[in-house]
Amino acid sequence: MASCKACGGSGVIVLDEKKCTACKGTGKAKSINLSELSEKQLSQALGGSCPICEGTGVVRVTEKCRECDGYGEIKECKVCGSAFNGDGDTCEKCRREPSLYRLDDLCDANGLQVGEVYEGVVNGIVDFGAFVDLNKKLRGLIHISNLNFEVNAGDTVHVQLKNIKPNGNLELIPRKLKSYEIVEVTKDFPRCVSSNLSKHVGKTISA
Ligand SMILES: [Zn+2]
Ligand SMILES: [Zn+2]
Ligand SMILES: [Zn+2]
Structure with a gap:
């Protein structure tokens, strides 16, 4: 968390500063029409300072800081790192x-992370389930017991990696993401190291 640079942490941007017309820039409460004041302003006025400019003699024209939406501070998103x-x-x-990972053809199993959702294409249907290609190298299986809707060869599906078996077989579960952010993972992204993937959500990783 850091204080917003755009507004210096105040949450507002000062567009202009003008001499206070109510006190003519003196900051003193002399020529103020007391009948138009709020209670707080009235007590300021009675204390001798101009309630319009709070005794400063200047009136600031401000707008809510768009960078921080008026919060005055910027947080960094743990997933995408954006402010x-x-x-x-x-x-x-x-x-x-959620993120939908789309793997480049050269990505291998090192780039996979259990629990993440990948885009795949149904390669074929067999008695015990459906084979899904995550790219040209990586093929996984949605077991028939997890197949709760009809798929056909060639269909693009979203699959969550449930498990990588010791023999390298990928166990997949179908997921229907309504809304997602596609993360392209390419070969030049160093060996598609999955632990670093999360930093790149929302950014297209390209060569
Ligand atoms: Zn004033
Ligand atoms: Zn700000
Ligand atoms: Zn984010």
Whole structure:
């Protein structure tokens, strides 16, 4: 968490500073029409300072800082690393949209992470389930017991990697993501190291 650079942490941007017309820049409460003041302003006025400019003699024209949306501080999203404001550790987008990993053909099993959702293409249907290609090298299986809707060869599916068996077989579970953020993983992304993937959510990783 860091204080917003754009507004210096105040949450507002000062567009202009003008001499206070109510006190003519003196900051003193002399020529103020007391009948138009709020209670707080009235007590300021009675204390001798101009309630319009709070005794400063200048009136600031401000607008809410767009960078931090008026919060005055910028948080870094734990998932995508982008600046955001609001509650929690992740930006609204990451909270709302799960990541869908799309693997380059040269990515191998080192790039996989159990629990993540990948885009795949159904390669073939067999008695015990459906084979799904995550790329040209990586093929996994959705077991028939997990296949709760009809798939056909050639269908693009979203699959969650449930397990990588000791023999290298990939156990997949179908997932229907309504909304997601596609993360392209390419060969030049160093061996598709999965532990680093999360930092790159939301950015297209390219050669
Ligand atoms: Zn004033
Ligand atoms: Zn700001
Ligand atoms: Zn994010």
